[in-house]
Amino acid sequence: MPAMDESRHPFALLTPDLVLDALATLGLMGDGRLLALNSYENRVYLAHLEPGTRLAEAHPALVLKFYRPGRWSAAQIAEEHAFAQELAAAEVPVVAPLAIDGQTLHAHGGFHFSVSPRRGGRAPEPGDLEALEWIGRFLARLHEVGARRRFTDRPAVDLAGYGHEPRDWLLAHGALPLEVEREWADASGEVLAWIGQHADWRAAAHPGVPPGRPITCLRLHADCHWGNILWTPTDQPGGGPHFVDLDDCRSGPAVQDLWMLLAGERAERQRQLGALLDGYEQARPFDRRELALIEPLRTLRLIHYSAWLARRWNDPAFPAAFPAFGTPDYWRGQVRLLRQQLEAMQEPPLVA
CATH class of the missing domain: 1.10.510.10 (Transferase(Phosphotransferase) domain 1)
Structure with missing residues (x-):
């Protein structure tokens, strides 16, 4: 990955255009709609795909997670992904990253990122x-x-x-x-x-x-x-x-x-x-x-x-x-x- 400018905030370069460009590097065409989801450690976005483009039929909207630079190595993130996919294969209900062209971890613009299916739901009531x-x-x-x-x-x-x-x-x-x-x-x-x-x-x-x-x-x-x-x-x-x-x-x-x-x-x-x-x-x-x-x-x-x-x-x-x-x-x-x-x-x- 290209070196980040450490004099700036780690996510200062993560613009909406860069997010959509990252999606496009995987052959996924966003329709321009991006919604920032709640996350402090990383940056997470809900991106809607253009109808008729790659994966759009199965996943009209996808979740993109951009990892905070310098926190985890690529090997550590890969272990996270492998664990999530192992859990999903065992039918443990987790949201695992999608493998696109055989890879779950991608890089663009100095950031590592992953793409996951959208899953809804609400937090359970504590103490239930x-x-x-x-x-x-x-x-x-x-x-x-x-x-x-x-x-x-x-x-x-x-x-x-x-x-x-x-x-x-x-x-x-x-x-x-x-x-x-x-x-x-x-x-x-x-x-x-x-x-x-x-x-x-x-x-x-x-x-x-x-x-x-x-x-x-x-x-x-x-x-x-x-x-x-x-x-x-x-x-x-x-x-x-x-x-x-x-x-x-x-x-x-x-x-x-x-x-x-x-x-x-x-x-x-x-x-x-x-x-x-x-x-x-x-x-x-x-x-x-x-x-x-x-x-x-x-x-x-x-x-x-x-x-x-x-x-x-x-x-x-x-x-x-x-x-x-x-x-x-x-x-x-x-x-x-x-x-x-x-x-x-x-x-x-x-x-x-």
């Missing part, structure tokens, strides 16, 4: 126990496929990548106001030290660790929250949930794909977890030791998420969408959350 049981069954099927082989290029959900590296980046780049930097550094260091001593999945990402039946590490969706699940009416063919956006797929413990679907007070989360596992265990066994990883994983996500926002701050979409980020009040709130998480990690885990 029936929906959670259904989602649990599909997650088990996703994990059955995920356990068949390993990623070779994509990273893992682990203490180093989700905790230490983003914390070190934030402190090294002066991302925090001076009046709260030391307090946040102490709180984040304390929770990471606790996780390093107590979280038992560490061996899962390192097969050479001595035995003791480590928790299994498998290929995951890894960003499985309600916004990445769409629901279509169950009285229609293929109705029910389907998963979208495997952009963050990584290796890790199975519980990583469950815990973000839990919300509310402890009793509510307990019921929701029970419904998820009722569905999950209809298709695949679940290692109950992983329940002790829920709060450590939630804690790591807090640190990882703050670093993600800071790293993207030169993208105009981020200040507009997250105006409170970076203020002293934001970071004081993070300190409070990390202190609360230190207590939560020391409580008995949820049971189901």
Whole structure:
């Protein structure tokens, strides 16, 4: 791919004309209508095809995803696509990229991009126990496929990548106001030290660790929250949930794909977890030791998420969408959350 001008915003050159030109390089003729879809990390567009042109009969409209330059390598994106297609072949309901002329990953104008079929749907209601049981069954099927082989290029959900590296980046780049930097550094260091001593999945990402039946590490969706699940009416063919956006797929413990679907007070989360596992265990066994990883994983996500926002701050979409980020009040709130998480990690885990 041509080198990007790093002095400019990564998507500054991604104009509507470039999007349509990228489509045309695949022999797909857009009719000029483009709709930008909700995405912060990448840029995603709904493009309508000219009637009678290539693929237009089967797919009158297609979704084009332009990957953020410099985030994933071509090999890492290819692993995402291969995983999505493997899931689709196993009839796990995911939206996988289309293979056009034998390729799912394309390049134009300095960007990698993919083309996917349009799939509608709405986000399920958080806390819907029936929906959670259904989602649990599909997650088990996703994990059955995920356990068949390993990623070779994509990273893992682990203490180093989700905790230490983003914390070190934030402190090294002066991302925090001076009046709260030391307090946040102490709180984040304390929770990471606790996780390093107590979280038992560490061996899962390192097969050479001595035995003791480590928790299994498998290929995951890894960003499985309600916004990445769409629901279509169950009285229609293929109705029910389907998963979208495997952009963050990584290796890790199975519980990583469950815990973000839990919300509310402890009793509510307990019921929701029970419904998820009722569905999950209809298709695949679940290692109950992983329940002790829920709060450590939630804690790591807090640190990882703050670093993600800071790293993207030169993208105009981020200040507009997250105006409170970076203020002293934001970071004081993070300190409070990390202190609360230190207590939560020391409580008995949820049971189901």
